[in-house]
Amino acid sequence: MFLAWKEIMHNKLKFSLIIGVLVLISYLLFLISGLSNGLMGMNREAIDQWDPDAIIVTKESNRNLAQSIMDEDALDDQFDKAAPIKQLAVIIAKGDNKQNTLLFGIDKETFINPNITEGTSFAADDEVVANDALKQKGFSIGDTVDIAGSDDDLTIVGFTNNAKYNAANILYSNQTTADRLSMNRLKDKANAFLIKDKAYKDKTIDSDFEAIDKETFITKLPGYTEQKLTLDVMSYFLFTIATFIIGIFLYILTIQKAPVFGLLKAQGISNGFLAKSLVIQTLILSVIAVLIALGLTAITAAIIPDVVPIKFIWPTIAVYAAVIIVTAVIGGLFSIRSIQKVDPLKTIG
Numbered sequence: 592m593f594l595a596w597k598e599i600m601h602n603k604l605k606f607s608l609i610i611g612v613l614v615l616i617s618y619l620l621f622l623i624s625g626l627s628n629g630l631m632g633m634n635r636e637a638i639d640q641w642d643p644d645a646i647i648v649t650k651e652s653n654r655n656l657a658q659s660i661m662d663e664d665a666l667d668d669q670f671d672k673a674a675p676i677k678q679l680a681v682i683i684a685k686g687d688n689k690q691n692t693l694l695f696g697i698d699k700e701t702f703i704n705p706n707i708t709e710g711t712s713f714a715a716d717d718e719v720v721a722n723d724a725l726k727q728k729g730f731s732i733g734d735t736v737d738i739a740g741s742d743d744d745l746t747i748v749g750f751t752n753n754a755k756y757n758a759a760n761i762l763y764s765n766q767t768t769a770d771r772l773s774m775n776r777l778k779d780k781a782n783a784f785l786i787k788d789k790a791y792k793d794k795t796i797d798s799d800f801e802a803i804d805k806e807t808f809i810t811k812l813p814g815y816t817e818q819k820l821t822l823d824v825m826s827y828f829l830f831t832i833a834t835f836i837i838g839i840f841l842y843i844l845t846i847q848k849a850p851v852f853g854l855l856k857a858q859g860i861s862n863g864f865l866a867k868s869l870v871i872q873t874l875i876l877s878v879i880a881v882l883i884a885l886g887l888t889a890i891t892a893a894i895i896p897d898v899v900p901i902k903f904i905w906p907t908i909a910v911y912a913a914v915i916i917v918t919a920v921i922g923g924l925f926s927i928r929s930i931q932k933v934d935p936l937k938t939i940g
Contacts, residue, residue, distance in 0.1 A: 606876060609840045613833065613880030614887070617915050620829045621888040621908050627822040628907070629900035630758075634815045637695075637756040638805060641703045643674075643785040645802040654803055654811040659782050661800065669794045672787035674701035677769040677777045681762070682739035688729050689739070694719070694762040696769025696777070703785055705763050710749030716771075719745045719762040722754035727898060743772060757812050826911075830918050838922035841873060845926040849933050856935040866927045873923030877916045885912060 647666070652659035656678055666673050677696035682689055697703055699712060705720055710732040713720055721730060725747075730736070734747045745762070754761040770778040788794070791802055803811075810816050845852075852865060885908070892903045 605844065609837065609876055610880045610883070612836055612840075613877060613915070613919065614883045616829055616833045616836070617881050617884030617912070618887050620826060620911055620915065621884060621903070622891070622901070623822055623825055623829070624908055624911055625888075625892075625901040625903040627819065627826075628904050629902040630818055630822070631815070632902055633755045633758040633900050634812050634818075635809045636753040637761055638809055640705065640753050641674075641785055643703075643805055644788055645786040645791045645804055646808045647673075647784040647786060647796060647800050647802050648782075649799055650801050651799075654801075654808060655813075656782050660777075660780055661783075663779050663781050665781070665797065665800070666784055670786050670788040670791060672702055674698065674703045674785045674787075675766075675781035676703065676783055676785060677766065677773070677780070678782045679769060679773050679777070680759075681741075681772060683730075683736040683745065683762070684739060685730060685734055685736050690725065690728055690730075691759060692721075692725075692762050693756050693759045694764055694769060694772065695756075696764055696766045698766065701785075702787055705751035705754060707749045708752050710747075712749055713764055713768075714748070716765065716767050717743065717745050718748045719764045719768070720749040720751050721747050721762050722760040723750040723752050724755070724897075725760050726750060728760075738772065741772060757814075830914060833915055834918040834922040836922070837873065837877070837919045838925040841869065841923050841926045842929060845869070845929045849929075852930055852933045853935040856933060862931050865930050869923055869926060869930065870920060873920050874916065877919035880919075881912045881915055 646656075648654060648656065648659035649661055656676075657680075663675055674697065679694050679696075681692055681694045683692055684690075704712070707720065708723055710720075730747060732747055732749065735744050736747065737744055745764070745768070751763070754763075786802065794802075796802060855865065856862075888903065888908065895901060
């Protein structure tokens with residue numbers, strides 16, 4: 592370790608370039624991880640808040656909540672808890688301020704009733720609880736909002752957090768409000784039932800319905816799987832790029848240091864010792880780079896606006912940091928063969 596550190600301090604500029612490149616790659620990877628978590632969270636926030644064991648929809652709906660329609664009394668009382676839900680897309684407007692939202696008609700007595708962070712829950716028709724992200728869009732408690740394509744108005748009486756579904760902000764209302772806004776298309780109907788019952792697979796339901804576990808349902812949300820796969824592939828490429836970059840840099844430095852290695856070998860220093868020094872040197876460089884990148888990520892997390900869909904999950908980032916260090920060390924191993932090939936007699940001669 593002494594030899595590895597002394598060389599780093601002696602050639603600060605060269606090794607600073609390696610650290611700088613690794614910092615940029617690590618920082619970008621951490622940002623992509625946060626962006627992936629943020630975008631995925633925007634799709635599934637509401638479902639995670641409901642936390643059902645299963646969602647029951649019609650088979651012909653292709654597991655799409657909006658396309659599933661069934662009678663409100665379609666289920667018997669065979670499940671521990673069953674919460675009917677109605678969904679419709681609405682555009683709310685406050686003056687010239689318009690926002691696309693999803694309105695969910697629910698029963699307040701069920702387990703999917705939202706947690707109120709400000710104001711009160713809906714208590715009458717035309718009252719809604721809104722996702723608190725709408726506060727940043729200019730909406731507040733007591734606002735009466737117009738509904739595009741309808742003569743009805745809604746009054747915001749409360750806010751809840753983490754209420755986005757498929758990246759859209761959510762409004763919660765009672766069933767009657769949802770019925771009227773759907774022009775009675777959903778009257779005595781439900782789009783789906785959310786189930787709380789660990790043994791739901793053992794229960795019998797109508798052959799036209801299917802019960803889907805939460806994670807499977809989420810992967811069927813439009814665009815969810817495609818977004819996640821795209822960002823995951825970008826992360827994998829960054830790991831690969833980091834491996835090759837550190838390998839190329841250290842290979843070039845190894846070639847340049849061939850005379851030094853030859854002299855050290857002539858003095859009796861073994862290939863194993865030199866290889867160990869190279870691995871330790873790579874480890875030091877990658878750890879320094881990752882720590883700097885983590886610091887930049889922490890600063891970013893503290894100052895980035897809430898409107899940016901980014902969410903840093905630190906245990907995941909810690910795993911990514913460890914993987915970057917490992918891939919960097921693997922890249923450094925490419926140069927060991929070059930050290931072994933150095934002939935001290937040719938180098939000195």
